[in-house]
Amino acid sequence: MPGLIGKKVGMTSIFDENGKNVACTLIQTGPNVITQVRTEETDGYNAIQVGFDERKEKRTPAALKGHFAKAGTTPKKKLVEFRNVEGEFTLGQELKLEEVFEEGEFVDVAGTSKGKGFQGVVKRHGFGGVGQATHGQHNRLRAPGAIGACSTPSRVFKGLRMAGRMGGKRVTVQNLRVIKLYAEENLILLSGAIPGARNSYVIIEK
Template identity: 85%
Template sequence: MKSPYVCFKFLKGKFKMPGLIGKKVGMTSIYDENGKNVACTLIVTGPNVVTQVKTPEVDGYTAIQVGYDEKKEKRTSAALKGHFAKANTAPKRKLVEFREFDGEFALGDVLKMEEIFAEGEFVDIVGTSKGKGFQGVVKRHGFGGVGQATHGQHNRLRAPGAIGACATPSRVFKGLKMAGRMGGKRVKVQNLKVLKLYPEENLVLVSGAIPGAKNSYVIIEK
């Protein structure tokens, strides 16, 4: 049975996609046209595959699901094997939905970064920041500690200090900056410039730093 979705062929221009999935490789630096050394991050995007097309009639909203980075079938559940088989593609490690796009896509369509991004444009990068564990207020929030070591303070250099008054309000306000788990959160860095595209290696070079450790998944949004 043929798929009910009709593939829209883009003969000119670029795909009207809001973004792609990639993997952070690491950081380096290059010299721009003015001779200035610019810190940048390498992201390998690889081919992204459309694994599901959602419609208001079936799913209640319009979206396309994109998969990236192949994984072994033996590590994939039977339900997901059937899901990827419909798109005629290998099982994927990372799946992301994009709701804002132009045109029509079919199951199994391959999205390449050179058809979506261009050198010189600005993108947003979404990733998961590095987890730092349970940290104190100095590292987590940049507190300066209580007093100074020369004023009789021998064990208060990294302490948080008072957290509230006694009689009024007789409680601690919600959201007070205190010690706790740091990192490991979804972070978006905006307005990073696309410096170079390397289609042969599926690499995108963007200016500045992006959240996450090496080999972590990121979402490149336009």
């Protein structure tokens, strides 16, 4: 099984065996339920669809109600498909945390980063601004500066770093160590930070 869906609980820190304070992220990972099994014969590839987090029955479309009823489970908010899986899986099977991950191994976590809205070049790209506060530069401290390239090529190249919307994108952080598994509470403690705000969905993969 390549991974699980989780929800970011928040950050904390622990002391490792060397007495060093390590920043950690706590993720709620369960229960994860298999809602669909794709096979080479019927779909052209092998994969399983996993559902996570309870969804209100009255807010579930009729088509999705039938989809979850076929799997013998309650409606779920978040659905993720994991490809290239090995082993036998059945509809409605619950994936347990301790069966997927082990303490000490390294995982990748994908999530949606916090949206920052429309930001300037200093915050978005780390520009230093134009000039200094003296010599009449009263309104240029955080400006991008010139963007053109004179009469040749007489245009602004695509992809130039400018002001724009920042954040709100899918980000994957690799090689985070699994520090602790709390199987009874379906909680996993990972070293380091992961993208997203509290209570946002993340995907943990090996």
